[in-house]
Amino acid sequence: KVSQSPLITFNLEDYLPPRMTELDLCTLVGDDVLREAAFRNTLKANDFSAYQNTVVRLYLSEDLIFPTWAPILLSGRLADLGIASIWAPNSETFWSQYFREVLGKLDYSTFKGKPIVLKGCGDKRIPRDAYVQAIQYLKPVAKKISYGEACSAVPLK
Incomplete structure (x- = not known):
């Protein structure tokens, strides 16, 4: 029936998504102080190919003072490579934001x-x-x- x-x-x-990965911004900082020029060079030099065909959760694992432009630059670099990213402090927030975006684009x-x-x-x-x-x-x-x-x-x- x-x-x-x-x-x-x-x-x-x-x-x-087929795959979700996480990228801790702390792993892209050499010391405790984030310097714009060094961060830009790190983004250019870093091979982000492992993140292809994924949606990336960007977050900070440590309680550092991070300028707002840092995750924006990283997200822009990933976008240049066709990699989607979402800033989210935890997994539940990531999934909420992900579904808000996906559901908002569907044809009902x-x-x-x-x-x-x-x-x-x-x-x-x-x-x-x-x-x-x-x-x-x-x-x-x-x-x-x-x-x-x-x-x-x-x-x-």
Whole structure:
């Protein structure tokens, strides 16, 4: 019966990147003081090819005073190489920001007037915020929305 249902499953796992890596800005600083010229040279000399086909979480592992321009320069260097990056102090913040960006770019017209199941209980990397964002986009277009699995879902709309 469930296999014949017109329900469309909206699975946030389908939007996870192929790979996520992390880059600690502290590893790019030679001493305790960040100097702009030295940092620019480090960015030019560094081989970032290991980060190709990933989304990179930029962060600081130590409580250092870091100028705002440092992660901006790094992100710009990665962007020049076609590498996406997100500044996030922890993994949950990274995933929230990642899903906000991804969900904001989707075309929801295919869900217009259709019953949707927002699949839950999946990959632990998907934060609650991603589900909150998904419902914001799906609610205006979907006929009906439930959360969970097709066989046991909680109605949301």
